[in-house]
Structure formats: structure tokens, C-alpha cells
Amino acid sequence: MNPSSLEQHKVDYILQLISPPSNLQPIPAHELSRAMMQRHHFLSITPDTPREYLSWPSNDDGKAGKEAIDLLEQYYTYAHHHPYRTVYTSDGDYTYGHVALSCSGLSKGIRLVFQWDFATESWKFHDLKTMPFPEGAKSSPQAVSPFSTQVMSTPILVTGGGSPLSEDDDDDDAYWNAYGNDSQTSGRPTSASIKEPDSEDAYWAQYSAIQGTADSTVPSPLPQDGARKRPQFPLEDDPNPNDPSYQDVDLLSIPQTMIYPGREPSPEQLAHLLSGLVEEEQNFRTPPTPDFPSSVERDLEESTISVVSDLISISPQSSHSRTPSDAGSTSSRSSRKSLKIKIPTLERRGEDCYVQKVDVDQKPDQALADTIKGIYQLWKAQRGDEIDKYQFLKVVQNAIDDF
Numbered sequence: 001m002n003p004s005s006l007e008q009h010k011v012d013y014i015l016q017l018i019s020p021p022s023n024l025q026p027i028p029a030h031e032l033s034r035a036m037m038q039r040h041h042f043l044s045i046t047p048d049t050p051r052e053y054l055s056w057p058s059n060d061d062g063k064a065g066k067e068a069i070d071l072l073e074q075y076y077t078y079a080h081h082h083p084y085r086t087v088y089t090s091d092g093d094y095t096y097g098h099v100a101l102s103c104s105g106l107s108k109g110i111r112l113v114f115q116w117d118f119a120t121e122s123w124k125f126h127d128l129k130t131m132p133f134p135e136g137a138k139s140s141p142q143a144v145s146p147f148s149t150q151v152m153s154t155p156i157l158v159t160g161g162g163s164p165l166s167e168d169d170d171d172d173d174a175y176w177n178a179y180g181n182d183s184q185t186s187g188r189p190t191s192a193s194i195k196e197p198d199s200e201d202a203y204w205a206q207y208s209a210i211q212g213t214a215d216s217t218v219p220s221p222l223p224q225d226g227a228r229k230r231p232q233f234p235l236e237d238d239p240n241p242n243d244p245s246y247q248d249v250d251l252l253s254i255p256q257t258m259i260y261p262g263r264e265p266s267p268e269q270l271a272h273l274l275s276g277l278v279e280e281e282q283n284f285r286t287p288p289t290p291d292f293p294s295s296v297e298r299d300l301e302e303s304t305i306s307v308v309s310d311l312i313s314i315s316p317q318s319s320h321s322r323t324p325s326d327a328g329s330t331s332s333r334s335s336r337k338s339l340k341i342k343i344p345t346l347e348r349r350g351e352d353c354y355v356q357k358v359d360v361d362q363k364p365d366q367a368l369a370d371t372i373k374g375i376y377q378l379w380k381a382q383r384g385d386e387i388d389k390y391q392f393l394k395v396v397q398n399a400i401d402d403f
Helices: 008-018 034-042 050-054 063-077 169-177 200-209 267-284 291-302 324-333 364-383 389-401
Strands: 085-090 095-101 110-117 122-130 156-158 164-166 304-309 337-342 346-348 354-356
Touching (some): 008 110, 063 110
Antiparallel strands (some): 085 095, 156 164
């Protein structure tokens, strides 16, 4: 869209924010040109530095910008302002509007520069400079816009009747009138077999004869007569899988009665099937070794161990503790006794399961000795330390003799 004329209220609003420069207020971002907004952002420029905030740097070490700021400060002090004069320029990419600020008290005029934003179609503040205007400035923005339209002249043709027609009139009429014509009533032939050499149908028809690949226009050779061909069967001779007489070696041999059972099986048939399953399961089971369990059980039940328990007689420690008669009786009673200990057997539970009834002690002598020691400690603890081992052995000997 071509830029519009710069309105006066836009200029008044910007002047209200920037004058006087000593009391400069931040200009909203949407009122700044894109280039000026990026300059403020990336260089961190704030209103505390009016010259950098309002003007672009120049080749004279910033003298022009400082002069423009001083003139703007003087412009604010005068109450009566003259009307604005606006001209427009373009650099080929953007259109600029220059607004002159002048009054009788200024030694030199200043100008506000605005840039046309094509995205928002509005004018944005861009720069503050001193007069004069740039060369080649125009009073209308359309005269300098890089996107201004130029009216192209169309050549006019005069027919024999004197009515002017353009070159494209015949083509446009033929194009739009084609939608209203009926193909059946038109004078053109409708038969597909009749094709002109240069017609569009003849052009596309040549591709139907090409039998090559997609990336080649060379036709593929036709099959030779001696080549092996797949036999063609008539439709009525094709095998029908639904036919009961149809057989295929690739199909599983499933009885027809299993696929489509006629009725529920009878109890006799169920019993026969179950018996077959039981026999099949028994065939897969590994039979146990017949000799090992019976022989082990027989040997464990009938085996006994004769354990000779030697009762060690302890001679008296002092003569006053024992009499000769007691010593003789003790030595006579000290004899070897044969004790039979039954080895715990295994109880048979089930076919291949054996459970041990009692833990088998691998060292019966040691277990017996530990038991006697425990009993002796308990017996001694109840009677004190005055009693000796002879009395305990006498009690044990008498208990064994009573068997």
C-alpha cells in the first residue's frame, strides 16, 4: 500500500514527548521506527542522553545532533509556532516524511524525520535533524514511494467497422464464452478417433504407446513367442476351495466334523477323549527307578548300630571319701554295656516322596557326652560345690543297672 500523508496530530504527539529535551519522556516502542527501536535496545540508550536518544550519529562528531537538541530546546520556549511544512523523500527501500519546525525566534530551523512502516501502514519517528530539506524532496508521498503504481498503456486496435478493440479482447471473450457453449452443438468433431496431428489429444496419445520405465522413454521389447507363458485357465475351470471334493496338499488335514460339528458329543465320546488324554500324559511321564526307593528304605529300617558305652570309673580323691568295699563294688560294676541305637528311618509319603522322621546324629557318642555334661551341671548347681563327681557317677550307674 502506498504511504499516506503525514498527519499533524502525529507530529504534535511526538513533540509533546520530546520537547523540551531537558524533560525528555520515553517514546513508546510502537511510535519508533524499527531501526531506531533496535538502536535503543542493543545500545541501551535511555532518555537520559537526549542527543543519542533522538538523533543518529553523523560524520561531524555529533555536532549536528547537539545543535538540533539546542534548537529544539529554544523551539519549546516560544509560544507561537508556525504551521508545519512537510516534504517526502525515498531511498529506494523506505519512504521518509520531513516536518520542518520553524519560528521567528530560531536562528536555524530543525526537522523531524518519520519513516513509513509498511507492516502497520503508519508513520514512525526516526530522527531529529537540522534544516534544510534533502534534495529531491516531493510534496506528495506517492511521488517518491518505491511501490507507486505506474499506469501501463495498452495498444488499441481499430477494426474495419471503426470500433476499437484491444489485443486481449478476443482471447478473453473466447475464454469466458467457452463455459456457455454446448459440446454437442459445437461445430468441432466429437469423435475420439478423429484427431488432428497438432491437437492436444494427439500429443497425449503418444505416451500411451510407451511401455518403458518411468525414467526412460525407450519402449520395452515385446515378449518373444518362445518365452514361457503362464497357463491361462478359464473361470469355470478354476478350483473351488468350497467344493467338498476339493483337496489341496498345502491345507491342514482337519476333519470336517471338527470344523462344523453337527451336534454335541455324547458322554461316551467325552469319556473316550479323556481316556486318550490320560494315556498320552502317562506316556510322557518318566517312570521312577523301581529298585532305589525300596532298597534304601529296607536298609534304613533294618540297620542298627551297636554302641559300646564305656563308663569311666573315677578313683576317689581321698581315702576318707570312699571305703574299700565301695571301691570293689564300683570296679565290679564297671563293665562294658552294649547299647542299641535305632537309626531314624524315612517315612514314605506318596510315590516318590520320603520324609525323615527324626534327625540322624552322625556322632552319638559326642551327643551323649554333651547331654551328660549338661545334666551334671544342673545337678551340681542344685547341690552346691561340696559334692564330688563320684556321687553323680554312682547315680548314673544305678540308673543304668535298673534297665
